[in-house]
Amino acid sequence: MSNNRSFWVWINERLPISGFLKASMTEYYAPKNFNFWYFFGSLALLVLVLQIFSGIFLLAHYYSHANQAFDSVQGIMFDVKWGWLVRYIHATGASMFFLVIYLHISRAYLYGSFRKPREVLWILGWIIYIVLMAEAYFGYVLPFGNMSYWGGEVITAIIGSIPVVGDWLVSIVRGGPGLGGATLTRFMAFHVVLIPLLLIVIVVVHLVALHQVGSNNPDGIEISKKLDAHGRPLDGIPFHPYYTVKDIYGIGVFLTIFAIIILFAPTFHGLILEYDNYIPANPLQTPHDVTPAWYLSPYYAILRSIPSKGLGILTLGASIMLPFFLPWLDRCPAKSVRYRPVYFAMLLALATSLLVLGWIGMQPASPALLPPARIALGVYIGFFILLPIISRFEPVRPVPDRVRS
Numbered sequence: 001m002s003n004n005r006s007f008w009v010w011i012n013e014r015l016p017i018s019g020f021l022k023a024s025m026t027e028y029y030a031p032k033n034f035n036f037w038y039f040f041g042s043l044a045l046l047v048l049v050l051q052i053f054s055g056i057f058l059l060a061h062y063y064s065h066a067n068q069a070f071d072s073v074q075g076i077m078f079d080v081k082w083g084w085l086v087r088y089i090h091a092t093g094a095s096m097f098f099l100v101i102y103l104h105i106s107r108a109y110l111y112g113s114f115r116k117p118r119e120v121l122w123i124l125g126w127i128i129y130i131v132l133m134a135e136a137y138f139g140y141v142l143p144f145g146n147m148s149y150w151g152g153e154v155i156t157a158i159i160g161s162i163p164v165v166g167d168w169l170v171s172i173v174r175g176g177p178g179l180g181g182a183t184l185t186r187f188m189a190f191h192v193v194l195i196p197l198l199l200i201v202i203v204v205v206h207l208v209a210l211h212q213v214g215s216n217n218p219d220g221i222e223i224s225k226k227l228d229a230h231g232r233p234l235d236g237i238p239f240h241p242y243y244t245v246k247d248i249y250g251i252g253v254f255l256t257i258f259a260i261i262i263l264f265a266p267t268f269h270g271l272i273l274e275y276d277n278y279i280p281a282n283p284l285q286t287p288h289d290v291t292p293a294w295y296l297s298p299y300y301a302i303l304r305s306i307p308s309k310g311l312g313i314l315t316l317g318a319s320i321m322l323p324f325f326l327p328w329l330d331r332c333p334a335k336s337v338r339y340r341p342v343y344f345a346m347l348l349a350l351a352t353s354l355l356v357l358g359w360i361g362m363q364p365a366s367p368a369l370l371p372p373a374r375i376a377l378g379v380y381i382g383f384f385i386l387l388p389i390i391s392r393f394e395p396v397r398p399v400p401d402r403v404r405s
Ligand code: HEM
Pocket: 037, 038, 039, 040, 041, 042, 044, 045, 048, 101, 104, 105, 107, 108, 111, 113, 114, 118, 121, 122, 124, 125, 126, 127, 128, 129, 203, 206, 210, 214, 215, 216, 217
């Protein structure tokens, strides 16, 4: 015991472990009224770690050669001991990552967590989301099933419609005129090294920014404004043990759901692993409908809803960039949806538009789906255009001084 103590003292004199744990856990005060929506930050962290570790095991057996990539993945599924489990963890993990992130982002919309003083935290989060989309795209191409191939073709072809430099850029991205071994090798470099490194760095900075400004909460009130005699927030509780226990509970529930999906419904009716990806890449055989994974489908619907390719890409780019400006678009004195009935209605419209776009993006292209896609796109963009105006004049219910327990 005393040996342990002296080692603790010795190491702390050389590395500020105990100071770090104090500042970020036992003496870091978080609002006492966190609810369901506050599970998803720690879960996002968990899935990031799961993806990195399952990815390392997959990499030990994957070949990025055009003629071997598909077979190496089948080898992982059938020949490598527990390979099927590792692959399903990674494939299901990708979908769960987006599910968790979408819930995490929804919380920010609900409680105005993007507002002052959390603008940088929000911008970093949105960059993470964009980087994550790139990560998922590159990963999707690697197994080189037929859907990987055609998904890769379609998206890289979009780059080709950029004026002047388009063709040159496509050949750089593909590593040749078409998708092949060179494409797989560079996509692997992005998927395995560049983007995970970027993600880790930005997530760490995201957490540093969070600890600088402290968490928001379901009431959207700053707890740092009401302090006790010791300078601690009256409505705050130490992160450890209160929220470490809460997060461990969330992790338990999450892992149970995760395991049930992996063990009983790993393809999830084509939502997690598409049926066309059980066929090797074939440049001569286009799948029935080339549609992206569910988590990117709203963007695909936006792209398809505009006949001019150039305008489509511009609109898609604008749709992805608009949320960056949210902290300055929302001007209501209250932050949380709890005190803003009109904002609540706007969020419902926004969520519905994204669900409609997401559904349309997964359907085969059809002229009948153009009008609903355009209406949904109008609602989505309309949310950001109207927010600065409506948020100035919307009715606000009385916001309490202290958080509601
Ligand atoms: C790998 C991805 C991410 C990880 C690991 C992560 C992690 C976290 C953690 C641990 C928290 C504190 C706990 C919580 O509030 O739930 C947090 C808060 C926050 N995150 Fe993320 N995050 C990620 C992505 C994002 C994205 C994509 C966005 C937005 C676009 C975002 C926006 C925020 C905001 C605004 C907060 C503060 C929320 C509040 O205080 O109410 N994060 N994040």
